[in-house]
Amino acid sequence: METKVLSSGIHYSNLPESYIRPESERPRLSEVLICEDVPVIDLGCPDRAQIVKKIGDACTEFGFFQVINHGVSLEEMEKMIGVASEFFRLPVEEKLKLYSDDPSKTIRLSTSFNVNKEKVHNWRDYLRLHCYPLDKYVPEWPSNPPPFKEIVSNYCKEVRELGFRLQELISESLGLEKDHIKNVLGEQGQHMAVNFYPPCPEPELTYGLPGHTDPNALTILLQDLQVAGLQVFKDGKWLAVNPHPNAFVINIGDQLQALSNGRYKSVWHRAIVNAEKARMSVASFLCPQDDALISPAKPLTEHGSGAVYKDFTYAEYYKKFWSRNLDQEHCLELFKN
Secondary structure, eight states: OOSSSSOSSOOOSSOOGGGOOOGGGSOOGGGOEEOTTOOEEETTOSOHHHHHHHHHHHHHHTSEEEEESOSSOHHHHHHHHHHHHHHHHSOHHHHHTTBOOOTTOSEEEEESSOTTTOSSOOSOEEEEEEOSSHHHHGGGSOOOSTTHHHHHHHHHHHHHHHHHHHHHHHHHHTTSOTTHHHHHHOSOEEEEEEEEEOOOSOGGGOOSEEEEOOSSSEEEEEEOSSSOOEEEEETTEEEEOOOOTTOEEEEEOHHHHHHTTTSSOOOOEEEOOOSSOOEEEEEEEEEOOTTOEEOOOGGGTTTTTOOSBOOEEHHHHHHHHHTSOTTSSOGGGGGBO
């Protein structure tokens, strides 16, 4: 590779060797079906009990759902994708000023997942930003493109509010007080991964991201409406989740699986790549504060089930997650009772 990132303007007619997965690990794209029954939940519905029930069902059966009428303006969503695309179109020298492969950095442009640890790379570049508190982190963010800081700040605020609303609804769906999850998670951190998947010469040999679960509490994903790429694992099969207009995909993360005592599933998902078109996605992550103790509420352990997982702090979990390959066994397995 002549450059550290894929979004360098170089056109590849063949997939470089370091991206080719062993045959047993390839995506087998011809076998993937479309997920026809993705739960789409209308948060504008006046019947709160109905929303709560639908969210509970989706978290139990799927581990993810899509939301519409979610309160984030369509204009903010379009601007976010627009400025993200603009960033990745910048000259490579400009982007590389932000390059780092150190996961502890609060802002970095990088590629793949963890380039220092993995044997096979993933066909993705990403800009990783810490987003809360904004006044602490925005000064580090890119000044180019010029509207980047303002657009992304506004978007982050709206997404954070949405995340808190969803956590209340998820709490209620577990039969808990609506503030229970927020209280356990403490002063939540917020990160963002602005993902760019360039056109790939041989999509069936590699991934944008291989199958994984998210280590955080809740992920709010803005998909590119023009190019599909998200797939989820359900009932032993990989299924494609096509973008729904003006919707966010909401993924349950590992922390909510642990807090729900295993009732809600942190969904295995992956990103595949496209031969003709680049794809963007913007993932926002709400994360417990480092010393938050992740432990299920008493009512969830009372009926003979006991606690499925040991109590742990988010800092302990996150350290373990980043010490491994993305597609190893589920990190939560290491914390089972």
